[in-house]
Amino acid sequence: MSDVAQRAGVSHQTVSRVLNGHPSVRPETRDRVNEAIAELGYRRNSAARALVTRRSDTLGVVTPASALHGPTSTLVGFEEAARVAGWYVSVATVRQVDAETMRKTAEHFLDQGVDGIVVIAPTNEIAQAVAGLDSPVPIVMISSTPDVPPGRHVHAVGVDQRQGARLATRHLLDLGGPVLHVAGPQDWFDAQDRLAGWHDECVAAGIDLIEPVVTGWGADDGYAIGRRLLDSGDLPASIFAANDQLALGLEHAFWEAGVRVGHDVALVGFDDEAGSSHYAPPLTTVRQDFAELGRLATSVMQAALDGGPSERHVLPPELVVRASSARA
Structure with a gap:
């Protein structure tokens, strides 16, 4: 630091302020110090600094x-x-x-x-x-x-996972009818809160609850649930999936059966993961x-x-x- 100060024509304290991002250093002085640092190849000694601080x-x-x-x-x-x-x-x-x-x-x-x-x-x-x-x-x-x-x-x-689930559920309730929740594994806090948020919003709206389906987090899990719903012949009007991968699997199962997501069934996921806007159709979801x-x-x-x-x-x-x- 002394070498840098000498090369830049400033005090040791000024070099320290530049290195620590202190706002009181004038821009032209900061530039001069940074040029000296680059010319000399100076690197701060973290071990020595740790001994002091x-x-x-x-x-x-x-x-x-x-x-x-x-x-x-x-x-x-x-x-x-x-x-x-x-x-x-x-x-x-x-x-x-x-x-x-x-x-x-x-x-x-x-x-x-x-x-x-x-x-x-x-x-x-x-x-x-x-x-x-x-x-x-x-x-x-x-x-x-x-x-x-x-x-x-x-x-x-x-x-706030619970609030996110309430937003998703309220959106689906506004379209009419009860909402099925495809829940994630209940040893995860996120899955617990999303289930609780769905439940709270349905109760607040006075809507009859559909028994939630608890499964894993993967697209394969969502696909299996989608096939099961189709085989039962009792497809709900709206589904809130606990994450986007579950929603992806559900979309796949419904597409195979000719069920139109966004028309025959409304679907919402959670996470807004990369690519969810390119699902077929693009997925409504909760962004974190x-x-x-x-x-x-x-x-x-x-x-x-x-x-x-x-x-x-x-x-x-x-x-x-x-x-x-x-x-x-």
Whole structure:
């Protein structure tokens, strides 16, 4: 830094301000310092800085070994937001989730000197494992769990899954008739909340409930449910699928049988995953803003490091209406 200051003709403190993005540096001075940094090939020594600040600018992220849209998009959204905020991210992917695995993973991160730990926790077992951790650094759970584990070190952020389900159900109810819910696996918080939101909106509307169908998350599961509904001869007028992959499988089954989605049956999914606007027909769905979720988790982690209280923060979802529910 002294070499950079000498080359740029500024003080050591000015170089420090430029490196830390301080707003008080004049643009021409900042440009001169950045040119000196480029000419000298300067790189900040993170290890030395950590000794002074007692911060490593590194966060550990625990994520389930899943290729599903929600956990994967959550990880990408958080990593991007953390990098913009100046943090390095170290990721641990876990296949077996229990208290001992979570403890060992946390110890692995603590040995690296991380400032905090982020856990992507879509299921009951992951949240329970987090609740058993005794961590000296803050933990931020990205999860729709309704409960934050006790203790000041655990915080939670998520998308309001229940509200998203209510938006989807209300949209279908406005088209007329009862709504069948094809629900995801009930050990997932998202699936629990989407089922509860569907139920609450139907009850609020005074509509008779159709027994929900609980299945997995995949398109194959949706296809199997679609075939079963067709074979029963009792196809509902409206279906709310717990995610877009289930809706894709349902569309396939109905297409094979000559049932027109958007005309004979109205269909809504959840997630607005890439490609859902190109389903046949394009899918009405509930959008989750994973980039904003990542930014929220990053700001909550910073607040936690500054001593903020344990809290739960929730983002609103958005209904995206397309042709699959155009029957009107």
